[in-house]
Structures are given as structure tokens and as C-alpha cells.
Amino acid sequence: MSVPVTDPFAPVRPRYGAASLADVLPSALAVLGVPGAVDVLGLSDGLAGVRRIAVLLVDGLGWHQIPTAAPYAPTLAELAADGRPLTTGFPSTTPTSLVSLGTGAAPGAHGILGFRVNVPGTDRVLTHIDWGDDPDPQRWQPVRTQLDRAAAAGVTATVVTRPEYAGSGLTVSANRGGAFRGAADVDTLARAMLAALTTGDGPTLVSGYHPDLDREGHGSGVDSLPWRAAASDVDRLLTRLVDGLPSDAALLVTADHGQLNVPQTHRFDMDADPRLRNGVRLVAGEARVRYLHAEPGAVDDVIAIWRGVLGDAAWVAGRDEAVAAGWFGPVPEAHLQRVGDVVVACHGSYAVLASRTDHPAEATLVAYHGSYTAVEMTIPLLVVRGGAHH
CATH class of the missing domain: 3.30.1360.180 (Gyrase A; domain 2)
Structure with a gap:
């Protein structure tokens, strides 16, 4: 599928309520029959009969990075051929995006408005990735999460991410209401997501997070050798998840932002x-x-x-x-x-x-990353049904 904007530096406006990261979980909940959830992304057409949905967010896997990753990630390349671009929110940064995904709300509403923000009325600057319980996440981020909505509607809801993120301000802001499972690496993440996806008979939602591609991009650059190795790991994760999907399940793959090297x-x-x-x-x-x-x-x-x-x-x-x-x-x-x-x-x-x-x-x-260029703002939505890929 072609990228909608050919210039990676062209400004891209967030498509809140139409085709943004914040629209992924509400659309998934609609597929699972959660009352009041709206399928803005039109997922229901291709996912009729699906009772279990896994959503994987790969940190740093922007739409524009997929062709660069493709030589090291054949499964990703295959899935992306049927994928489509969404926008993330602004700023195009991890804490803001994780909470937009988790709440189904734009950044203004949920209030996680950047990587670091001033706590109003003080001289304190809060770094959202190093945040415990001050300020209280329930008050600093007041919007109800999609996992909480799902759980209240009888959906088994789980978040699978790095063990050290348990109970952090950011995790509580994005994922409160879901059961927490820690997974320290690619293989554990695949195993834990599939295990959570297949427990119980009722409707199930699993939200997974993988940080390594972004980390290697920051440290060594997009398309560096460590980044390519991380892209290969992402591919192993995708392959494991696709191969393990039950027939009544679907996998949605997306990202929080893209990334670009800065000379x-x-x-x-x-x-x-x-x-x-x-x-x-x-x-x-x-x-x-x-x-x-x-x-x-x-x-x-x-x-x-x-x-x-x-x-x-x-x-x-x-x-x-x-x-x-x-x-x-x-x-x-x-x-x-x-x-x-x-x-x-x-x-x-x-x-x-x-x-x-x-x-x-x-x-x-x-x-x-963080700004509003196409390379930062444009993210993938890749959809796989259980039994559809071999």
C-alpha cells in the first residue's frame, strides 16, 4: 500500500476520530460487542465472528520505517502489504501515544501532553516515563481507559508489557482496568500475549507493548545494525503471534510514532x-x-x-x-x-x-521523534485474522 504523503517531512495533521491511534481500541471493542464502542476504523467488516483481539504496539515502527525494516522482517513486509496508514497524535511521542491508545482519547482530553510537561503552578517538570504516583495518575489522567470499559462489559482484558512498568504512573494512566502481565523479551511477550488471548471462552482483549526498535533507533540510528537486529526481533514476535492465533482471534499491529535520524x-x-x-x-x-x-x-x-x-x-x-x-x-x-x-x-x-x-x-x-512530519506522525495498522496467514 502506498504511503499517502511521499515527502517524509511534509506536515501531517492528526486524524482524531477518523483514522488515528486513539481510534484503534474503541474499534476493537466494537468488534467484541462492547456497548457504546464505535468502530470508526471499520474493522467489523473483516473481523465478523472474532471473539478475541490482540493489539500489539511496536514502539518506533512508523509507516515510513516499514520499507527500511522489510529486508530483515519478511512477515512484517507481508502483513504491511495489506496494511493501511493511521496517524498518531501530537506530540508524536511514546507517553502521549500510549495513553491515546489506552484511553481512545486525543492528547488534549487525557492530558499526557508530552514527554515532559510542567506541573502547573509549580517549577516541577514531570517526565512521564519516570513517573510513580505523584501526581496521582487517576487525577492527572482523568479519562476512563478502554481496558476498563472492556472489563466492565465482561471482556477479559489484559496488558502485557515490561515487568518494570507495573504500577507506574504511565501504566496506570494508559491501562488501568486491565490485568497486568510482565514480559521481559520478545519470546516471553509472544508467549504471554497468546496465553492471555486463549484463557477463558468469552470475549478477550490483550494489549501488548514492545520497546526495543525505538530504543535501538534512538541509540544507534534508524537502519543501523542494532536497529536491523531489533527489526528482525519484531519479525520473530509477529511470526509467533500470527502462527499462534486461534481461529476466532485477530491481531492488530500498530505503533506510537515513527523516527528519524538527526544530523x-x-x-x-x-x-x-x-x-x-x-x-x-x-x-x-x-x-x-x-x-x-x-x-x-x-x-x-x-x-x-x-x-x-x-x-x-x-x-x-x-x-x-x-x-x-x-x-x-x-x-x-x-x-x-x-x-x-x-x-x-x-x-x-x-x-x-x-x-x-x-x-x-x-x-x-x-x-x-515528537514533531508533526509524516515520518513521525504516520503509523501502520496491520490486521491479521487467525488462520488467514501461513
């Missing part, structure tokens, strides 16, 4: 350029999408300076403009301050480092 010459460091620190009180977000919280009265100056320094390398806008443009979906008043006073979304293969305030490892990464 050294395309990196701005706001901590090495005093102009970019001028008037900025706090910095959040990540390298491809920055949230700047300005000193009182300095917002317009910060926007003007950043536009001057970054030029065509980024879109620099005030919070109201970014929210009004629809990138996050509707943002309730309670979540507005989590978006920076200024939003900086990088174009092309540019990034903005913050060498003093980010984790030191972040400046050493090879690939990044």
Missing part, C-alpha cells in the same frame, strides 16, 4: 545559545517538540527570538495558536497550562537540545 549539523542547543534562554523560565517537551514556559510578560519576546534564530527549522507559536490549530484535539481548561506558553515543533531533520536541563544521554541520541 549533528541540524541540532540547536538552547543551553549553548544565550538568546534561546532569554525570557525562558522552564523548558519541557523533548528535542523535536519543545514547550517553553516564559517569564511573566516575556512570551512575545521569546516567540520573536526563537523565530529569528530557528527560521525555517521550526514552527514557533504561542499556546493559544497551537491549541486552536487542533494539534492536540480539544484541550480542557484543566490541561491547558501543561502545554508551554510557546510551542516549538521542528521541521525537516532539526532538533533543539537542552544540554543543561535534559538527561545528558538525550544529546547523544541519533534518532528522535
Whole structure:
């Protein structure tokens, strides 16, 4: 299937409520007969009679990465031939996407509005992947999860992910209501997902997560040798799942975002350029999408300076403009301050480092994501019925 946008750097708007990551679980629940669930993605046509659904999210497997992975991932390539593109949400980053998948809601509604966000009214910056129980996940992320909806409707609902994610703020935000199973590697993940899929006779939903492709992309670059090895592991996982699917089951494969390599010459460091620190009180977000919280009265100056320094390398806008443009979906008043006073979304293969305030490892990464280019925003939806592939 052809990619809808040929230019990997063209901006792509999130298709909330039509063809986005947030629409995957509600559509799956509709197939399973959960009252009130809407099959926006039209899955029911091809999945009549399916009683068990496994959803696998492969971190970093953007639609644009599939051709690069294909030589090392023949099963993936075969499934992708019948697949279709969706968009993730904005920012195109893991915590935001995992909670969009888990809640069936756009980022504005669920409030996990970036990799790092300022906790309003404080000087604290919350890193969503290092989050325990402060702030309380039930309050910080108020939207009911799809696993909870499924369980309440009599569907056996399970999440299978790395053991160390048990009870984290992010896991509670995305997956509360589902039983938790830990799986430390590809083979354990395949085994645990299939075991959860085949326990019991009633309708069943299993949500699985695999992080390694993204990690190798960040550390070594997309299409590096470690990335290719990780793509081969993804293929082993897919093969195991497809081969083990019961006849009344389906597998949905998707991703949280794509990824792109950022050359050294395309990196701005706001901590090495005093102009970019001028008037900025706090910095959040990540390298491809920055949230700047300005000193009182300095917002317009910060926007003007950043536009001057970054030029065509980024879109620099005030919070109201970014929210009004629809990138996050509707943002309730309670979540507005989590978006920076200024939003900086990088174009092309540019990034903005913050060498003093980010984790030191972040400046050493090879690939990044988070912005709204096609290569970051476009993700796959691959659908397999039990017994359909051999």
C-alpha cells in the first residue's frame, strides 16, 4: 500500500476520530460487542465472528520505517502489504501515544501532553516515563481507559508489557482496568500475549507493548545494525503471534510514532545559545517538540527570538495558536497550562537540545521523534485474522 504523503517531512495533521491511534481500541471493542464502542476504523467488516483481539504496539515502527525494516522482517513486509496508514497524535511521542491508545482519547482530553510537561503552578517538570504516583495518575489522567470499559462489559482484558512498568504512573494512566502481565523479551511477550488471548471462552482483549526498535533507533540510528537486529526481533514476535492465533482471534499491529535520524549539523542547543534562554523560565517537551514556559510578560519576546534564530527549522507559536490549530484535539481548561506558553515543533531533520536541563544521554541520541512530519506522525495498522496467514 502506498504511503499517502511521499515527502517524509511534509506536515501531517492528526486524524482524531477518523483514522488515528486513539481510534484503534474503541474499534476493537466494537468488534467484541462492547456497548457504546464505535468502530470508526471499520474493522467489523473483516473481523465478523472474532471473539478475541490482540493489539500489539511496536514502539518506533512508523509507516515510513516499514520499507527500511522489510529486508530483515519478511512477515512484517507481508502483513504491511495489506496494511493501511493511521496517524498518531501530537506530540508524536511514546507517553502521549500510549495513553491515546489506552484511553481512545486525543492528547488534549487525557492530558499526557508530552514527554515532559510542567506541573502547573509549580517549577516541577514531570517526565512521564519516570513517573510513580505523584501526581496521582487517576487525577492527572482523568479519562476512563478502554481496558476498563472492556472489563466492565465482561471482556477479559489484559496488558502485557515490561515487568518494570507495573504500577507506574504511565501504566496506570494508559491501562488501568486491565490485568497486568510482565514480559521481559520478545519470546516471553509472544508467549504471554497468546496465553492471555486463549484463557477463558468469552470475549478477550490483550494489549501488548514492545520497546526495543525505538530504543535501538534512538541509540544507534534508524537502519543501523542494532536497529536491523531489533527489526528482525519484531519479525520473530509477529511470526509467533500470527502462527499462534486461534481461529476466532485477530491481531492488530500498530505503533506510537515513527523516527528519524538527526544530523549533528541540524541540532540547536538552547543551553549553548544565550538568546534561546532569554525570557525562558522552564523548558519541557523533548528535542523535536519543545514547550517553553516564559517569564511573566516575556512570551512575545521569546516567540520573536526563537523565530529569528530557528527560521525555517521550526514552527514557533504561542499556546493559544497551537491549541486552536487542533494539534492536540480539544484541550480542557484543566490541561491547558501543561502545554508551554510557546510551542516549538521542528521541521525537516532539526532538533533543539537542552544540554543543561535534559538527561545528558538525550544529546547523544541519533534518532528522535515528537514533531508533526509524516515520518513521525504516520503509523501502520496491520490486521491479521487467525488462520488467514501461513
